Amino acid sequence: MLSQTLTQLPKISGFKFRLARGEEDYPALTDIINECNAADDVEQRYTLDDLTHEFNHLPNFDPQSDMLIIEKSDKAVGVVTVFWRQLDERDWVAMLRFSFAHASRDPQLMAAVLRWAEEHAYSCYIGPADAPRYFQMFCPSTAIYKTQLAEDNGYAVVRYFYLMLYSPLGNFPEVKMP
Numbered sequence: 001m002l003s004q005t006l007t008q009l010p011k012i013s014g015f016k017f018r019l020a021r022g023e024e025d026y027p028a029l030t031d032i033i034n035e036c037n038a039a040d041d042v043e044q045r046y047t048l049d050d051l052t053h054e055f056n057h058l059p060n061f062d063p064q065s066d067m068l069i070i071e072k073s074d075k076a077v078g079v080v081t082v083f084w085r086q087l088d089e090r091d092w093v094a095m096l097r098f099s100f101a102h103a104s105r106d107p108q109l110m111a112a113v114l115r116w117a118e119e120h121a122y123s124c125y126i127g128p129a130d131a132p133r134y135f136q137m138f139c140p141s142t143a144i145y146k147t148q149l150a151e152d153n154g155y156a157v158v159r160y161f162y163l164m165l166y167s168p169l170g171n172f173p174e175v176k177m178p
Contacts, residue, residue, distance in 0.1 A: 020067040028076040036099040040143040060084040077104040082121050094121035095102045111150045
């Protein structure tokens with residue numbers, strides 16, 4: 001069934017699609033994600049160990065079936081991961097995570113990959129048939145291409161997060177203990 005969904009991806013000049021092979025892909029994926037974060041002014045950087053740990057602990061996620069790799073000239077230039085989690089007693093959400101290197105930020109390509117991710121999420125949903133289901137994407141405000149992809153495909157912002165830092169954390173006055 002999964003290989004069938006790969007054949008449904010459109011032919012886009014210069015790009016190929018494949019499922020992840022496992023941990024052998026992780027070094028290239030670490031590079032892609034870090035390149036994207038740097039290009040989009042997102043501070044988070046991954047080590048290979050960070051990414052391996054994350055992929056090994058995502059709920060309802062199998063790296064070899066729930067991760068699509070986009071290649072150009074036989075080099076990985078994009079990745080999408082799909083996994084489900086239960087929000088509360090009733091609601092379920094499919095998490096769709098995208099990283100596209102600049103060489104792969106083609107609107108047609110990204111829309112096709114989003115459609116694949118949505119269809120794949122439906123195919124591997126494990127919750128009750130009558131439970132409310134949602135798609136969710138994480139789009140930093142500086143990752144304009146992700147925000148545009150989401151908006152162009154009917155997604156709407158439902159919340160914002162802020163990363164805040166208070167620099168002089170070490171300058172607390174000394175307090176005598178009673």
